[in-house]
Amino acid sequence: MQNITGTSDIFGEALEKFVFVENTARDYFSSLGFEEIRTPIIEYQEVFTKSLGDVSDIVMHQMYSFEDKDGSQVVLRPEGTAPAVRFYIKNLQYSKPRSKIFYIGPMFRREKPQKGRYRQFHQIGCEIFGFGSGESDSYLIYIADSFLKKLGVESIALVNSIGCRVCRPRYIEQLREYTYSKDLCPDCVRRREKNPLRVLDCKIDAEKLNDAPAISDYWCEDCKYNFDKVCKYLSDFSVKFRHETKLVRGLDYYTGLVFEFYHKDDMKSAILAGGRYDFLVEFMGGKPTPACGFAMGIERLINFIQMPSRAPRGGVFIAYTEDTREFAFWLFRSMKESKDLLRQKKVIDEKYVRIVEEFTKGRLEINLDPSRGLKSQFRQADSEGYKFIFIIGMEEVSGKFISVRDLEKSEQFQISLQDFRTFLQ
RNA sequence: GUGGGUGUAGCUCAACUUGGUGGAGCAUGGGACUGUGGCUCCCAGGGUUGCGGGUUCGAGUCCCGUCACCCACCCCA
Incomplete structure (x- = not known):
């Protein structure tokens, strides 16, 4: 008998770290006026196909899905934002249109397991609804940063804006045009059509793309103004960050500001990531509502957490x-x-x-x-x-x-x- | 999903170049100290060597398959 690939029994030292992270998060985010929600682990499949985009890898190959006895397609949730939005539309959009919520819980993706990547993993996420300003963007990044500090995790934030409905399509067109002049790896050739932004993420072709057009040159007035404002506030908050012009997100629902946090000694996998998704609420059937959020992976976080070696005697x-x-x-x-x-x-x-x-x-x-x-x-x-x-x-x-x-x-x-x-x- | 590496006691690892009865440290339990922890010393328990097949007189060791874990790609938190 063994446990399912990519899942693990959490106990001992690892569990102590889990509990420490969860408790710290609960205390800290509550103290900032965020309300905890616990959404179900199973959802109708459409909650994610609608929100993540039906060409995303998560939706195409990574969801645990099955047909329920009444014939409906049900999935184990692969991420927390879409359920949070579903919850917001159902419970908050009229009674409390400006809401700040957070969640803690397991997520499931059928990937090949690796360090910091498991089929059942745990996320802590914060989402704010009804705030559209650069102030709210930078505030969210600030609380993410200060939370990591609280855990004793030394991090660096990368920020970018992937543009809005006005400026992004223009940019994508230019970028695609540009990539035709390059000899790209097979993956990128595929991405070029589906999701050209992700070509920028490619590690193989990174050098070839040094002279790629930058989204920042295509930002509209609003996007530029907003991004500059975010950067200014982040400096005011003394958040360690860098403008990374090639930073994009894998999920379709992001618009405008995006960010990722890395441990300072490991720029390979992000410990926390998020961004703005101003059209998702509307797209999922709610009132037009600006929103912004982030999620962090607990398993990735605890790699960098040092617990006190021995508790003092007691009892x-x-x-x-x-x-x-x-x-x-x-x-x-x-x-x-x-x-x-x-x-x-x-x-x-x-x-x-x-x-x-x-x-x-x-x-x-x-x-x-x-x-x-x-x-x-x-x-x-x-x-x-x-x-x-x-x-x-x-x-x-x-x-x-x-x-x-x-x-x-x-x-x-x-x-x-x-x-x-x-x-x- | 693709490529590579590794699977030996609860944990960390030995068992050699070339197949020949699987060991140690830590941890656990007990004793030295019959009512007293940590330090020291002694003893004990624990293993179908991941699983299945093949080669061989004989396989932990070589070959094939399979599963799991790790690493890179991919993806992403």
Whole structure:
């Protein structure tokens, strides 16, 4: 038995990083007024064929799709923007036309797996609807940048504008014309017809295309004005960015501003990307609404995240011997069930405060195998990073005290059972 | 989807030029210390060598197929 190609069980260190990224995102984007949404993992196929363009690779070969029992075509979502737009049209466009939302979840694309590329992968995305200004563009890039900083990921942003409905068709025509004068690789010959912009992305032909016409020379007044404004604001926000004239996007719905973030040491695969898509809402059946968003790949992100090597010690572990287990479990339950001891000021004696904190705010666990020796229980408590061990043996029960070992300081002391019981009641 | 590389214990890797009874470190469990962690020492458990076929007296090793992972292309977050 093995898991499906390109999927993985996430656990241990990788899971810690996942959770860290997700929690940081939730806190940060919420604090900026974004609302979280969770859309279904399965959608009707048309949600994506309509939005991504039916010639895109994702739609043509990469979607997991199947016929549902009622005959409808259903897919596992390959990306998050189209469902977000569907959600916006259905739930927000009238009640809250200017909306900021974010999502976190798995996406599916049937590609050949590789580093940073999996068939089930996870994205965090932010989308803003109803804002059409350069201010909103640069704001979005700024929060992407500051989020990466929060994670400790050193990044560089590439920005460009692929023009609007007015100027892009003019440019595409010129670009296609230009490519006929070049000897291009077979892939590019194919792309030239379908999606000439992507020829600029080609790695093989990159040098040949150095003198290709640049979109920036074809921008209309509005596009130029807007792009300059974005660059100015980005400088004001001190975002590290570069105008990359050859930057384009793979998905059809983008218009105007586009951007990608890379880790500073790895310019090969983008960790975050996005752009403006002013006509998608309308195209999917909503009111004309300007929109802009980005998504990042969690798997790609966590390659660059360093978690603190070892968490500080914390918590209480109860160790006992075979003949004291009843008492030990009674103690465990009493401790587990007594909350807010400190707020109730039940803990009078100063010397107990730290211990009580450890098991009310931190971990409290008890040995589950009565046949184990104390040594083995100590080893477990140590390797799992507990701070205190409560030792319950015959000596303690008959002497009416608890031995407490501080694993950090390697000290051991006794506390009176009578004292301890008074505030557990 | 195309091309290349790699699959040996839970993990990282040995097993040589030329086929001859698969080992170590780490991790886990136990002991030395019969009620005390980390350090040290000792012992133990764990493997159809990814899977299937072929060549051979004999295959972890050579050949073919297949699957998985990694790398590049492609695509994209």
